[in-house]
Amino acid sequence: MSILIDQHTKVITQGITGKTGQFHTRMCRDYAHGRAAFVAGVNPKKAGEDFEGIPIHASVAEARAATGATVSVIYVPPPGAAAAIWEAVQADLDLVICITEGIPVRDMMEVRARMRAKEAAGGKKTLLLGPNCPGLITPGEIKIGIMPGHIHRKGRIGIVSRSGTLTYEAVGQVTELGLGQSSAVGIGGDPINGLKHIDVLKLFNDDPDTDGVIMIGEIGGPDEAEAARWAKEHMTKPIVGFIAGVTAPPGKRMGHAGALISGGADTAEAKLEVMHACGFTVTRNPSEMGKLIQKKLGAVFAPA
Structure with a gap:
């Protein structure tokens, strides 16, 4: 799947x-x-x-x-x-x-x-x-976009990210840990785009071959918080969450056109707080994403 x-x-x-x-x-x-x-x-x-x-x-x-x-x-x-x-x-x-x-x-x-x-x-x-996205890949089957195919491995972790580079970082981590990916989706960082985090979470939640999800967001906009609130009510699989831009100053665009803090609710800290309150395992250190989802899956699937 x-x-x-x-x-x-x-x-x-x-x-x-x-x-x-x-x-x-x-x-x-x-x-x-x-x-x-x-x-x-x-x-x-x-x-x-x-x-x-x-x-x-x-x-x-x-x-x-x-x-x-x-x-x-x-x-x-x-x-x-x-x-x-x-x-x-x-x-x-x-x-x-x-x-x-x-x-x-x-x-x-x-x-x-x-x-x-x-x-x-x-x-x-x-x-x-998209636009302004790296595309998506189902490892071992097909890739559409600009992501490097060789870092991916077929597995059971879904990855959705606004950041192309951090998509690759998460992919590399779960590949190294032997978990692999069911699919990896870069949704892009522009302010006007198509599929949002919530749309991809719904797809992963319905996919029987996805066991857990890494969700990567950025400062700016309400998308990550909306996805987290949906996940609290509906998601049946563990999610590790990371938000890029903890140190970003308000009013300054950082990288993507959509990565602009316009108010208190769209800072990295505010989004991390919402995600944590909605049951995500959150981290402020992107190097921990793979190990955290591995730990969550171990807790979920450990033998009785």
Whole structure:
């Protein structure tokens, strides 16, 4: 089992002919079942050509019709990335993964409003991961995005993070401990994005092959606290939580566009307090994440 993607997923790369799109499509195609998964690219100016055997189509809708793909990954530069998201949504894909960093907030507000209006009118709901995210991986099956495949190992720990670098840190720790990951999901750090922590926690909670979760957040916004309150009422699996930015000064953006403290409730300390009160095992030291989830699983599954 996995969440969102598996070895049978078929993927379209939007922006496949750019330097970044070429490099990461090649890396993803060469990981596990990637050769069967990455079936099409999109570039209207190069339709009919191919990238190392992957056919290029004029539009997402055309690529989907030709291949049956249900997922796209976007490496389109910032000025055109929101339009690329909307094109994939209009093609009724199941999931759109936007890696692009630096998309104007206004562009994302517009595309989010269009997505909501489409769904409200009875149209298909397309899930969006990102933008400004590393993507996601089901180890040993498929990776979509920019994460390094070699540090992952198939296992039973779910990882969800706003920080790409800390995703890799958590992955490396649980791999070294021999636990491995069921899936690892980078949701991105932009202020206007798709899937939130709460959405991914719900997926992990329903996944029978995920035994525990590491949730990594950042300063800014209410998402981590909302996820923690949901988990208190519904989550049946142990969660280790970490929030980056304990020393961040109020009013100063730190790294991600969404990592900006606007009030008392979105500081790292405030989020950690909410998570602790909701039953998370919290840490202020990111090097402890793997050992803590191992300890929690040992307590949960220790023989009577």
